[in-house]
Amino acid sequence: MIQDIAPHQYNNAYKPVPPKKDSFALYYEKRTCLMKKSEEGMTFPTFADLERLNEDIYENYTYLFSIDNKPFYLVNDINRERLSAYTMENTEVFRTIQPRYLAFAGITGYQLYSWYQSHKFCGRCGSPTQKDEKERMLYCEKCGLMEFPKICPATIIAVRDGNRLLLSKYAGRTYKKYALLAGYTEIGETIEETVKREVMEEVGLKVKNIQYYKSQPWSFSDTLLMGFYCDLDGEDKITLDQDELALAEWFEREDLPEVTSDESLTNEMIQMFKLGKI
Template sequence: MIHEIAPHVLDNQFKIQDPKSNDYCLVYNGSKTLLKKEGNSYVIPTVAEILSLSGKDIADFEGHYLLSIDDRAFFLQAVPEDFVTPEGYEFMGNRAFRNMSPVERMGGATSAHIAHWESLNKFCGKCGNVTIRGDKERSIICPKCGNIVYPRISPVVIVAVRNGDKLLMAHNIDNPNPRLFLISGFVEIGESLEQAAHREVMEEAGLKIKNLKYFGSQPWAFSDSLIAGWTAELDGDDTIHRQEAELSEAKWVKREDIPEYETDVSISCCLIENFRRGFTL
């Protein structure tokens, strides 16, 4: 999964730190990140590369520290939406990180998660005053009324429902990837993770489940989320009643008909592979 980057080590502890020329720099315009083109792919530019675009030296760097992986840090430099894209660069959505190396994928996506949160809280939601970044912890503070905002991490559940040798698979209408995945959704206020798993399967597929078991979790910066994965068994009638507003497809797929899924990014693929290989949990 995306956070499994060993032997590399993520340090996401809040701190204030000066940049080095070879550190990564995310230039964020409120919705997308400036990435450097390298052939048919993209990489995260370094602090030195960003500074060279404006002819500045490192003493004039305007970004701030976010996190580190091993001995390389990730910094953020926020720019306005109309920031002119330099030649050889392109503003890209967060999905671009998924095709990068494990370090850039995890570090870039997590940094973009923080950048998105910061961009949404430039003004206080309580009094409307301009906010500032906290200097003791990762927070955004209103200097006028004292309101404090912490990073947004929305809980999500994803469920692998089995019916004998068949797995419930689905395609969300908002997912540009045409492959089938699993039922998932955000946890509602006032419900447990287990209750959310039951509700999501019922809402999206019209099915009851039983024997719900925890599988694992992962950070998912692409939706500002933390995903909890579950396995379950069908309980009763196997007739699918697809929620058309959410899913373009939902069906039972036999184990032998499921293609191989790569497990280096998402817990959804790990759950599918777990079933395809014999369902060990």
């Protein structure tokens, strides 16, 4: 999956040390990121690449994390070199581009960029927020409100019926491939209750034998995904929630669509069932 970057080591400890010339500088505009693509994959600019047109770049930055002890920083409002090999690319590219450890860095940096962008001002009194020096937190000097990065718990749900697996396609989204059922946990419910509710809401089915499989950070949507397998409990007739899904259908194990990528928990869970490992 996208976070599986071994032998590289990701360290998310907040250590706001000053950047060096060879430190990576992550720059975003809306849903795009500055990078250089080639046949070998991609890379990000360093501070040395950007310093000629950005004299204050060593003063205006935010420490993000490190990989293999090499730090990554967020930079804002930079001047970009015209006709440079570095171009703005949609963050969806991080699903498939290599090397994987840089793709993971890019989408994780984007999650933090989005959080910083949406918390420039206090949500309680409207005053500008300030960065804390010891931990990744924004605080309001006026009213004392503290804000930490947002992580939304959500479920990925593989509904089984013997040798069959239920697959669906989202309604109104750019992602058109088959997927498992999914949904966010609501306030006041357990993750297992989320599984039952989402299955009932989206396809009108009851489930039992809910079994936890694995989790995955999914920075594309600020989400911590938790995967579950469960068994159909009763009738298999699907009642589709057309606001959420374009279709949902049962597949025999041997007829499941081929999984062509391994970046997501959804694809891994489908593949595990297809291969008879679950």
